[in-house]
Amino acid sequence: MGNLAARYRHSSLTPPPSSSFALPLLRLALTVLAFLSPAAVGDLYNLVYKGCANQSFPGGAAAYGQTLAALSSSFTTRAATSKFYKTTASSANGGQSLFGLFQCRSDLSSSDCSACVGRLLPMWLSLCGYAAAARVQLSGCNALYQVSGFPFPQISGTQMLYKTCGSGVGGGDFEVKRDTAFSQLQSGVAGGQGFYTSSYDSIYTMAQCEGDLSNGDCSDCVAQAVQKSEVECGGATSGQIYLDKCYISYSYYANGVTSAGGGGGGNGGQTGKTVAIVVGGAAGVGFLIICLLFARSSMKKKDGE
Numbered sequence: 001m002g003n004l005a006a007r008y009r010h011s012s013l014t015p016p017p018s019s020s021f022a023l024p025l026l027r028l029a030l031t032v033l034a035f036l037s038p039a040a041v042g043d044l045y046n047l048v049y050k051g052c053a054n055q056s057f058p059g060g061a062a063a064y065g066q067t068l069a070a071l072s073s074s075f076t077t078r079a080a081t082s083k084f085y086k087t088t089a090s091s092a093n094g095g096q097s098l099f100g101l102f103q104c105r106s107d108l109s110s111s112d113c114s115a116c117v118g119r120l121l122p123m124w125l126s127l128c129g130y131a132a133a134a135r136v137q138l139s140g141c142n143a144l145y146q147v148s149g150f151p152f153p154q155i156s157g158t159q160m161l162y163k164t165c166g167s168g169v170g171g172g173d174f175e176v177k178r179d180t181a182f183s184q185l186q187s188g189v190a191g192g193q194g195f196y197t198s199s200y201d202s203i204y205t206m207a208q209c210e211g212d213l214s215n216g217d218c219s220d221c222v223a224q225a226v227q228k229s230e231v232e233c234g235g236a237t238s239g240q241i242y243l244d245k246c247y248i249s250y251s252y253y254a255n256g257v258t259s260a261g262g263g264g265g266g267n268g269g270q271t272g273k274t275v276a277i278v279v280g281g282a283a284g285v286g287f288l289i290i291c292l293l294f295a296r297s298s299m300k301k302k303d304g305e
Contacts, residue, residue, distance in 0.1 A: 084211025
C-alpha cells in the first residue's frame with residue numbers, strides 16, 4: 001500500500017482529544033488497520049520457486065523489454081477480472097512474440113488476484129534476467145512466459161518442478177489419515193472444479209490444476225502429485241508438490257484444522273467466508289473508534305464554547 005499524506009489547518013476552536021483518551025484508541029485503531037492488511041489474511045506474495053531458461057532472449061535487452069512490456073500490460077488488464085489467462089504478445093514494432101499465462105489460486109478475490117499478479121510480473125526480470133523463458137510461483141499466483149517457437153525441451157505435464165516437505169514427522173496412524181485426506185482431495189478434483197480444498201481428521205489438503213486442463217487430465221495430474229508426495233515426503237506432516245500442470249499441498253494440525261487454514265470440503269468458500277466475517281468485524285470496530293474520537297472531539301468543542 002502506498003504512503004498517504006494529509007494536510008490539516010490550524011484551529012483554536014477544536015482542540016485535540018486528551019491524550020489519556022486518544023492514545024489508547026489510536027493504538028487500537030492502528031491494530032485494526034494492521035489486522036486489515038493483506039498480510040493478516042495470509043502472505044500471498046511469498047516466493048515458492050522460480051524457473052529460468054539457460055538461453056537468453058533473442059535480440060537482447062531492448063527487444064526483451066518491449067515484448068515483455070506488451071505481455072505484462074495484457075496480464076495486468078486481465079488479472080482484474082480473470083484468475084486464469086494465456087495469450088501470445090509481441091512488441092508494437094513486431095519482432096519476437098512471447099507466449100505467456102498467469103493463474104491465481106481459485107479461492108482468491110479479484111482484488112487479491114490482481115495484486116498478486118502485479119507483484120509477480122517484475123520478478124521475471126529481477127529473478128531471471130533476460131532469459132528466453134521464465135516461470136515464477138508465489139503462494140497466491142504463478143505466471144510464465146517463453147519465446148514463441150523457441151526449441152525448448154518438451155516436458156510432461158506431470159513432471160515435478162518443485163517440492164518442499166515439512167521437518168515434522170507424524171506418528172501413530174498419521175499416514176492412514178493423510179491417505180484418506182488425499183483420497184477425498186482426488187475425488188473432489190474429479191468433480192470438475194479444477195480446484196479443491198478438504199479437511200479430514202486434522203489434515204488440510206488443497207489441489208489446483210492449470211485453468212484449461214480437462215477433468216480427466218486434471219485428475220490424472222493430481223493423482224501423480226499425490227503419489228510423488230508420498231514418495232518424496234514420506235511421513236512428513238506437511239508438503240507441497242508442484243508439477244508442470246498442477247500442484248497439491250497438505251498440512252497436519254495436531255489441534256485440529258483452524259478456520260483460517262480451511263474447513264470442510266468444497267472449493268475454499270468456507271475459508272473466504274471466515275475471512276470476510278473477521279475482516280468485516282474488524283472494519284466495524286475501526287468505524288466505531290472513528291465515531292468515538294469524533295464524539296469526544298465534539299464534546300470538547302462544546303465545553304470550550
